[in-house]
Amino acid sequence: MGPMQRSMKRSWLNGWVVAIAVAGAMAAVLPFSAANAAGDSAGHAIERQEWSFGGFTGQYDQAQLQRGFQVYQQVCTACHGLKRVRFRNLAEPGGPMFPEAAIKALAASWPYQISGELDDQGNPIDRLPGPADQMVGPYKNDVQARAAQGGALPPDLSLIVKARTIETHAPWYSHWFHMLVDVVTGYQEAGADYLYALLTGYHDAPAGVTVGDGMYYNTAFHGNQLAMPPPLIKDAPVEYQPEAGVKATLEQNARDVTAFLAWASDPTLDTRKRLGWQVMLYLLITTVLLYLVKRKIWSRIEH
Amino acid sequence: MSGISYSSYKPTTKVGKWMDERLPVGRMFHAQFVDFPTPRNLNYWWTFGGILSFCLMAQIVTGIVLAMHYQPSGEMAFDSVERIRRDVNFGWLIRNLHAVGASMFFIAAYVHIFRGLYYGSYKAPREILWIIGVIIFIVMMATAFMGYSLPWGQMSFWGVTVITNLFSSIDSIVPGLGTTVVEWLWGGYSVTGVTLNRFFSLHYLLPFVLAGLVVLHVWALHVVGQNSPMGLDVKTPSDGVPFTPYATSKDAVGMFAFLLFFCWFAFFLPDYLGHADNYVEANPLVTPPHIVPEWYFLPFYAILRAIPSKLGGVIAMFGAIAILVLVPWLDTSKVRSTKYRPLYRWFFWLFVFSCVALGWLGSKPAEAEYVFWARVFTFYYFAHFIVVMPLVGWFEKPLKVPGSITEAVLAKNKGAAAAAPAAKS
Numbered sequence: 001m002g003p004m005q006r007s008m009k010r011s012w013l014n015g016w017v018v019a020i021a022v023a024g025a026m027a028a029v030l031p032f033s034a035a036n037a038a039g040d041s042a043g044h045a046i047e048r049q050e051w052s053f054g055g056f057t058g059q060y061d062q063a064q065l066q067r068g069f070q071v072y073q074q075v076c077t078a079c080h081g082l083k084r085v086r087f088r089n090l091a092e093p094g095g096p097m098f099p100e101a102a103i104k105a106l107a108a109s110w111p112y113q114i115s116g117e118l119d120d121q122g123n124p125i126d127r128l129p130g131p132a133d134q135m136v137g138p139y140k141n142d143v144q145a146r147a148a149q150g151g152a153l154p155p156d157l158s159l160i161v162k163a164r165t166i167e168t169h170a171p172w173y174s175h176w177f178h179m180l181v182d183v184v185t186g187y188q189e190a191g192a193d194y195l196y197a198l199l200t201g202y203h204d205a206p207a208g209v210t211v212g213d214g215m216y217y218n219t220a221f222h223g224n225q226l227a228m229p230p231p232l233i234k235d236a237p238v239e240y241q242p243e244a245g246v247k248a249t250l251e252q253n254a255r256d257v258t259a260f261l262a263w264a265s266d267p268t269l270d271t272r273k274r275l276g277w278q279v280m281l282y283l284l285i286t287t288v289l290l291y292l293v294k295r296k297i298w299s300r301i302e303h
Numbered sequence: 304m305s306g307i308s309y310s311s312y313k314p315t316t317k318v319g320k321w322m323d324e325r326l327p328v329g330r331m332f333h334a335q336f337v338d339f340p341t342p343r344n345l346n347y348w349w350t351f352g353g354i355l356s357f358c359l360m361a362q363i364v365t366g367i368v369l370a371m372h373y374q375p376s377g378e379m380a381f382d383s384v385e386r387i388r389r390d391v392n393f394g395w396l397i398r399n400l401h402a403v404g405a406s407m408f409f410i411a412a413y414v415h416i417f418r419g420l421y422y423g424s425y426k427a428p429r430e431i432l433w434i435i436g437v438i439i440f441i442v443m444m445a446t447a448f449m450g451y452s453l454p455w456g457q458m459s460f461w462g463v464t465v466i467t468n469l470f471s472s473i474d475s476i477v478p479g480l481g482t483t484v485v486e487w488l489w490g491g492y493s494v495t496g497v498t499l500n501r502f503f504s505l506h507y508l509l510p511f512v513l514a515g516l517v518v519l520h521v522w523a524l525h526v527v528g529q530n531s532p533m534g535l536d537v538k539t540p541s542d543g544v545p546f547t548p549y550a551t552s553k554d555a556v557g558m559f560a561f562l563l564f565f566c567w568f569a570f571f572l573p574d575y576l577g578h579a580d581n582y583v584e585a586n587p588l589v590t591p592p593h594i595v596p597e598w599y600f601l602p603f604y605a606i607l608r609a610i611p612s613k614l615g616g617v618i619a620m621f622g623a624i625a626i627l628v629l630v631p632w633l634d635t636s637k638v639r640s641t642k643y644r645p646l647y648r649w650f651f652w653l654f655v656f657s658c659v660a661l662g663w664l665g666s667k668p669a670e671a672e673y674v675f676w677a678r679v680f681t682f683y684y685f686a687h688f689i690v691v692m693p694l695v696g697w698f699e700k701p702l703k704v705p706g707s708i709t710e711a712v713l714a715k716n717k718g719a720a721a722a723a724p725a726a727k728s
Contacts, residue, residue, distance in 0.1 A: 056571040084385050159385070165579035172663055186571040191579060222592075265582070268388070268395040275396070276570025283566060287559040294552040301544060302716050303343045 046166045046197040046220055048189070049255070053262060056186030057277075059270045060263050065096040067246065068260025071238045071253045075231050076157060077111070079149065081137025084158035085264050088131040094270035095263055103131050112136045150214055152227035161191040161258070162265040192262045194220065199254035202230040310334035335525055340543025341550040342531035344712050348418040349529070350557025351411050357558055358408040359517060363510050365401040373453065375503035377496020380455035381584040399573040405447050406576040407565045409599035412440060420630070421651060423639030424530040430631040432523040437627045439516045444600070444624075446509040449502040451597055456581030461594045463502070464494045469607075472614040493587065534639025535708050542708040593668060601665030602658050606684065608669045609677040619681065626688050633688050635696030643702040647695045654687045 052061040069090065072082070087107040090098050098106070113126035114133050129136070137156070139145035146153050170178045181187075201220035205211045215225040232238075237248040246252060263269070312333035314320045323330055372391050374383035387394035416436070419425055425433035448466065452459045467488050473481030490497035528537050537543040544550075568575060576598060580591050596604050603620050610616035641648050657680040664677040705711035 084389065089389075159582045162574065163579055163582035172660075175663065183567075183572060183575065186567075188572055188574060272395060272399075272570055272573075276566065279566050279570060280563065283559055283563045287556065287563060290552070290556045290559055294556050297548050297552045301343060301549075302712055303544075 046193055048187075048193050049196050051189050051192055051259065051262070053259070053269055054187070054189045057273065059273065060094065060259065062095075062097055063244065064256050064259045065263050066098065067240055067244060067252075068256035068258070068263075069096050069098075070240065071232075071257035072157075072260050074238050075253075076257065077137065079138065079145075079154040079228075080157045081112075081139070082135040082158050082264055083137070083156050085135050085267075086132055087129065087135060089267060091131075092267070095267055096260070100131075107131050107133065110135070112138055115140055149227075152214075154228070157261055157264065159265045161195055161262045163191065164194040165190040166194050189262075191265070192258050195258045195261065196254050198226075199232055199258065200251055310338055312338075335521075335546075336551075337545060337547040339525060339546040340528070340537050340540070341546050342529055342535070342537055342542060342708050343544045343549070344531055344533070344708055345529065345550070345553070346532055347553070347557050348414065348422075350554045350561075351415040351418065352524075353554040354411045354558050354561050355408070355415060356517060358404060358411055359510065359513055362401065362404050362408060363514070365397050365404060366507070366510065368397050369401055370507060373503075375453070375500050377455065377499055377585070380453060380496075380499060384454045396569075399569045402577065403565065403569040403573060405450060406568070406597070406599065407561075408443065409447070411561065412443060413599075416440070416627075417655060419530075420654075421641045422530055422532060423534050423634070423636070423641065425631045426534075426634065426639050427631065428527045429523075429530065432520065432527060433631055434628055435516060435520045435523055437624070439513060439520060440627075441624060442509055442513050442516060446506060446513065447597065447599065449506040449509070452499060452502045453506065454581055455499060455585045456578075457583045457585060457589070457591050458578045458581040458594070460494060460585035460587070461591055462596055463498060465594055466596070467494065467498075469613075469617045469620075472617045475614050530639065531708055532640060533642060533705060533708065533711050535705070535711070538707055539709065595666055598662065598666070601663075602661035602684075603665075605661040605665035605677045606681045608665075609674060609681040619685075623684060626685070630688065630692070633692040635693050636699065636701065637696075638701040638704055640704075643704050644695075644699055645702060646699040647691075650687060650691045650695060653683065654691075657683045657687070 052058055052064065076082075087103050087110075090096050090106070091100050091103045107129045110129050112129075114129050114136060115124070115126045117125055117127065119125045137145075137154070139148065139154075142153055168175065168178060197220035198218060201218045203217060203219055205217035205224075209217065209224070211217050212225055215227055216229055217224055218226045232250045232253045234250045237250050237253050239248045240246050310330055310333055312323075312327075312330045314323045314329065319329060322328070369387065372383060372387045372394065374380055384398070387398050389395075391397075419433065419436070448462075452463045467485055470484045470488065471481040473484060475481075486492060488498070489495070490501055530536070535542075578595065595601075603623055606623050607616040607620040610619045636644060636647065638644055641651050660680045661677065661684065664673050664680065667673040705714065
């Protein structure tokens, strides 16, 4: 090893020494960050759940999506719409995959009608939905929804899982590590974790907390006061078909309907991850081959 | 470097000869991308130039396909993006590649910029090359900012509102001018679909401006030649190797390795680099609790909020980018590469740390401690350029720089052979 190379080695080492020294110094003078991490207003950390569709290999569980749809149909449809999902989507691969005939029957028996179209006399009409129509909710527009719900707006649920997340409150010195773990494990289920926590998060308000009129105490909701009444009931959960072999509980209902809504907000997840692995495999092999080619070419000269 | 234009190009076909006498495009490409001498000791940090060209092309191709399905109106934009995700064949893929691609473009650009800073690639005779690079960076940021408005989600809408409102700070210099500028940008008295429509138009235009700037950047590069890890130029034929197959084969490895990283996000973490709030349609009546720009703007956002006055913050934010233009003259060192700068090296890594810290602080609410540290790091950000670069250059005693690339390469290999004689057969 020549003197120049040694000095170069040292130069890289020095860079790392600097980085570590600076990080150490910062750790000593930044005690506020740790306090901040624990000081979240909700007071309840939202726990991560096991999802069949979680991580970089996870896929939807068809049976769970079917159960989830059942919960959605019996509970959520009372107030919410799912306008970006069409009935036919329920029959498509990667989703609940109900039989076509069942979809037709479902659409025809949907409690809400499609409005805004005209008959051949030019008069506005309401009609029953077909398989190609949106899974509309009870209200024709937001104004009507608010009027019926005492001012609160039940949001459309098509994107609710994508539109929610869990705030990270890790202090600065460990934040990067949590990020790294999430990237490496392919964690994208923060929205589902939040929704599950919300659906199972109704509790009696702790002593000293006054809950507003028409509001409900919920540990997951920001500010803890939520206008949505508890949708799932502990003593009367949505019962599943006996052949499903799954015991109906509030938690099971919440888990299943969250999975269904996760599918509604990301219906191409199964295809995406499957194709993803093919692409990764292709890229990995090509990178290795290109590296070997490169090595062969560069072996002609000293470099 | 006139020697660089040397070309061994010999058209072999009749058509090739005919063309070569009329418009020697083949000769030009052969000279610039086959014969062009590239330093024989470039490391993998040098592959990011090619990676960036790929990123720009990929954004243009995916963007053109998206534009075929996208509806740039306040009423339709959000719905049309959802239809692309759900109903267009492979729309989810194109859209993920484009959205994730923007982040990847910035990751590659930041690596490229820090590489230039570390190895002194901005120093004479590469000042114009560097300045074109800074302009590319600015245009890239404008393009990305307008692109993020297009899905018309909550973060799109409020990001546009906050950033365009910054121009109203001009009111404190020329009363009324700031407001006029902001209304002119908006095309009205608030952010509406009209604003979205013009942003879409510019978002489609600017990538082609970028492509033009990239041509100038590469042109300038091929006039002065590439810098190298030792900060030495190619001076003799033995210092360089032909661009093809040497640089091309190494660039290909770098690009595919980068694509692995890119596709990890595009297929498994498509929303990781975005915001959940952007899956809620834009609503002028509901302000999100934390309005945060895209991650690649966070260091500059932290600088903006670190300054107590609005105008001052805006000036500092734009100044943080503009100051890069002066770097070739602020750095007074005779030595290019930080490899041979024992003192400056410390400050370089402190600067990198400051940028990352500012990025983290930019993602946090503007509360007391965060603002305090944002001020500390903002101070260092500017001090690095204005104080450290000129002073360290004067006082530092650099290490001995090898006489030439060839000398350095041969000495290194001789050293390695001496240290491990058994390894070499």
